[in-house]
Amino acid sequence: MHDKVRISFLAGATILAGLSTTRCNSAPETNNVVQNGSVETIQQDGDLIVLTLEGPTTFSATREGAIGYEADLVQKFADDLGVTPRFIQMDSIDEMLDAMDEGRAHLAAANLTMTETRQDDLAFGPAYRNVAESVVCHQGGPAPKTLDQLTGVNLEVLAGSSYVETLEDAATNHPELTWETETAGSALPMLRDVAEQRLDCTVADSHLAEYARRLYPDLIIPMSLTETRPMGWVYNSNISGMDQALAGWFMEAHASGYLEELDEHWFGHLDEFDYVEVLRFVERIEERLPRYRTYFEAAAEEKPFDWILLAAQAYQESHWDENAVSPTGVRGLMMLTRPTAREVGIEDRLDPAQSVDGGARYLQRLYNRLPEAIDGSDRLWFALAAYNVGMGHVYDARTLARRQGLDPNNWETMERMLPLLTRPKYYGSVKHGYARGYEPVRYVERIRDYYNMLRANVPV
Structure with missing residues (x-):
């Protein structure tokens, strides 16, 4: 069984964005000055002390670890150094930058814009993102x-x-x-x-x-x-070799496509905004979700995903309408087909408790059936796509990926391959034939969006 995964906000953004496995560890008091030393000293000690700020596009501490764009970026850098990041959450930008000026940490990572004034007083690493x-x-x-x-x-x-x-x-x-x-x-x-x-x-x-x-x-x-301006980490200039370590690591992160992937993971869908749809969703969080929350919470127990993911999926399926029925005969909160309901032992698809429980168990079965090579957030996106379009078509898309020399275990690859199943040249060459391949891609994107909005609007 794979460990339970947590979707980050801003998978988006949509973020909904995705899953994070970063750790949030206890850190030294911020009034302690770190040893100057070198990058090699940090590697020997095993801890990377990082100052940050709480925010939906930056860092959040949870019981299961640190989540956020900056948290993921720091974790990747720390992993490559072979150390553990120790995040210290500060109360303000001024407090954080003063602490860096006094040498209380190795890095500050908090969506900091590289202004001329700041660069006069602080040491910035390479730019990794541009914002206006x-x-x-x-x-x-x-x-x-x-x-x-x-x-x-x-x-x-x-x-x-x-x-x-x-x-x-x-x-x-x-x-x-x-x-x-x-x-x-x-x-x-x-x-x-x-x-x-x-x-x-x-x-x-x-x-x-x-x-x-x-x-x-x-x-x-x-x-x-x-205009757009770069963001960067502030580093402790008394740490010998830190400037070279950051320069080399960010150069590789750019060249490998990691930064582009991380941007897509957290912010890839933020430019898609439908005022009416978002307003309706926010209203239904108050009007409809409370009736079903306990069902989602119960169904998520011992599952590799949390109740908010199930709630987001149910909204995409039925808009939290327990009596929803489609022209094709799927029905209920989780819009189960009759065969799927039988498979998971559901007698009444219009019963909300049964529907949520059945949908959660079916999603878990799909999740568990996927090859072990598909992991992390990708595994959940694959499972959701299979829930929507069927596992056979997902495997067909993986076949197309292999033929094109692409990674069949990567969800971004699937976003490109699944739509090809609408074209005779491609669907005629695979086992399960034609599929409306754009639909599972959009299905996953919307669930990611709803997840992130729920995370921001609903106490967990």
């Missing part, structure tokens, strides 16, 4: 498209952030531009205040702004304050 700074407002309030229009709005931004630097620069030519600051781990609290109309506008990195629109569909992004 977006102005985010409520659709029922001001929607400034220029700096002149931004003056006079009730604007609050994250203290210590690059947004403050940007606004200070803008204020030299627009002296009427004013703003307040708030101390937090990310811009999400301010985004929530805008969504609830306690603020007119705030500023957030473009990927966080797009993520927030999935939580709060009334948010709009009327303008950008900057």
Whole structure:
């Protein structure tokens, strides 16, 4: 049996994004100065001390470990060094950067934009992602498209952030531009205040702004304050060899496609936004989900996935309508066919408890039937695709991948191969023939989206 996997947010983004196996270990107190030493010293000691901030696109500590884009990136770097990352969650950007200036950690990883001011005072590793700074407002309030229009709005931004630097620069030519600051781990609290109309506008990195629109569909992004700018880790310059280690590792991470894969994993679907659909989903979280939550929780016990995944899948299947019936005869919360219901021992497909239990057991069977070589988040995406289109077509897509010299165990490969099953040239050459191959790809994408929105909106 494979270990239970946890889907990250921002699989997306959709993130829904995917699964994380990063660890969150206890760390030294932040008032301790790390030994200067070298990268070799860190490898001998076995611990990489990393400062970070809590945020949906950065890092979150859970009982099962650390999850987040930065957590995964740090974990990969630490794995390649042969050490264990020890995350220290700080309360603010200023606190974190002050701690780095005082040598209290080896790295700071928290979606930090590489501004000229910061680079004058801190040592940055290579850039690994580019983001713009977006102005985010409520659709029922001001929607400034220029700096002149931004003056006079009730604007609050994250203290210590690059947004403050940007606004200070803008204020030299627009002296009427004013703003307040708030101390937090990310811009999400301010985004929530805008969504609830306690603020007119705030500023957030473009990927966080797009993520927030999935939580709060009334948010709009009327303008950008900057062009895209790079993000990087801050490193302790007293650690001999750290600059070379980071330069070499990020060069390989770029060349191998790892950074591109990680971006897709966390942020790949954030540009797909349907206001009406997201608004309806958020409303149904309050109106419908409470009736079925206990069924999802019970069905997820001893399964390799959590109850939120089942809830997300059920929403994709039926929109949490226990009486749902399709023209093809599938029915219930998990839209089971009659043969599948018999296979898992379900008598009444319209009974919500039976439907959820049956759907969960069927998904687990598919998950367990997959080859051992398919692991991590990919294994869950494969199982969900098989739930939608059938295991035979999934195996056909793997056959097409092998013929093209691609990795048949990689979900991104399947996203390319499954749609080929709509074309005679390809489906005529495999065992199970034609399939609507675009459907399982979209099915998995939507479940990832719903999962991430649930994670952000529902206490677990």
